[in-house]
Amino acid sequence: MSSPFDWSYFWSIAFLFLKGLEMTLFLAVICNALAVILAYVFAAAVHFRIRVVREMILFYVSVIRNTPLLVQIFFFYFGMPEIGVRTDPTTSGIIVLTLWASAYQTANLRGGIDNVPRALTEAMRALGLRPIDAFVFIVVPVATRAVVPAMMNTMVSTIKNSALLSAIGVPELTFVAMDNIAETYRAIENFVALLIGYLAIVLGFSAMMTSLERYLGRGYRR
C-alpha cells in the first residue's frame, strides 16, 4: 500500500514541524535564560548565607534534583489548580522547566564558587574589596569559567527534557509529532523529523556555548 518511507508525506508535515520547532526553541531560550539568571541569584544568596533564604534554596534544589521531572510537571499542572493556581499548559511548562533547570544550574554554580581558590579569596580580602564587589567581579567570573561545561550540559538536558511537556499538551516538537501519528498512523516519518529537529537545536546550542567558552577562556592560554 505505502512505501516504507513516504517522502511526500514527510515534506507535507514540514510546516507543522516548524511550528513545533518554534515552540521548542522558545522554551529552550526562555527556560535556559531564566534558569541561569535565577541560578546566579540563588547561588549568591547561598554564598552570602542569607538566613532562612539559604535553607529554602537548598531545600528547593534538593526536591527538584531528587524527583522525576515528569512528576513535577504533573504536580504543577494537575495538582496546583486544586489550591487555586491555574495556568495554561505553556505557562506551566515554562515555569516547571525553568525551576527544574535552575536547580541544576544553582548546583553547578555552587560547585564552581566553592572551588574558587582560597588564595584568591584572601587576596580580595587583603585588598580591602567589598564582599559584593569581590563576588561579582572576581568570584563569579572565575567560578563561571570553571563550570561552563557543566552548565552547558544542563542546558542541553533542558532542551531535550522540554519533550516531556508534550504530556500536558504544550504544542512543542514532540507533541506535534505524536499528534501527527495519532492522526495518520505514520510513525517513521514523524520520528525521523523529530530526531532531526532536536539534533539541529542541540547542535546549534552547543556551537554557541563552545564559542562562549572560548571567549571566557581568553588569557588562560599561553
Added chain:
Amino acid sequence: MGQERAVHVIRTVDLVKFYGNVQVLNDIDFVIGKGERVVIMGSSGSGKSTFIRCLNGLEPIQSGNIVFDGQDIGGNTERQWRLVRRRIGMVFQNYALFPHMNALRNLTFAPVRERLMTPDAAEARALALLARVGLADKAKSYPAQLSGGQQQRVAIVRAMMMAPEVMLFDEPTSALDPETVGEVLAIIQDLTSEGLTSIIVTHEMGFARQCADRIVYMDRGRIVEEGHPEAFFTQPQTDRARRFISTHR
C-alpha cells in the same frame, strides 16, 4: 597615644591565636617602627605566617591587642578590617592574581572599584610601577602568560597600588624556582628602600642579612630571639636559633 603613633606603626601585646585546640601564637609582643624593615624567620610551623596574617585580620585572634596607628584593631569586625587593609598591603606566596584580568586590570581593579583613584590615575600609577619592576611590556598580559617571578612582581605592585603604610610579605619567594628568587627579592628591596615599613616572612638568609633592619626569630608560636641581622647570624643567643641558622645556610 600621640607619642606612640610617632614611634610605632604596629604593636602587638600578648597576642594569642588558636587553631581549634592548638595554640599557634603564644603571647606575641612585637613592635615595628615607621620605615623599619623586619624579617621574620623560623622553621615551618613556627607561626610566622599566621602572625603576619593576624596583622591584617585574615586570621582572627583569641586574645591580646594589635595596635595600628595608635588604635587597637585586634577586635575589629570584618567591615572595620576592610578599611585597615587598604592601608596594609599583603603579598602572598602563591601570587593570587585574578586569572581573568590582565596585569594592568589586576592592578587598577581594587583602587578604582573602591573609588580611591580615578581610572586614569590608577592606570598611570600602575604603568609607572610596572615599569619600575621591569614589566612595562606586560601590562596587557594575563597571569597565565607570565612566569612565576613575573606574576609575583605584578602581585607586589598590586599590593602597593594604594600606597600602603605597611607591607606584609608572606614567603614571597617560596613558590619560585631558584633563578627567579633573586629578581623578586631585588624588587622587594628596591620598593621598600624608601622607608616603607615592611614585615617579610622568608627563608632567604642572604636577603635577611642584607636587607633587614631587624630579624625576629620565631619558634613554636613564640618570639624566641630578635636583633640586628649581624648579631643574629653571627652570635645567635639561643640553641634553637643556632641550629636554625646552621641548617639553613
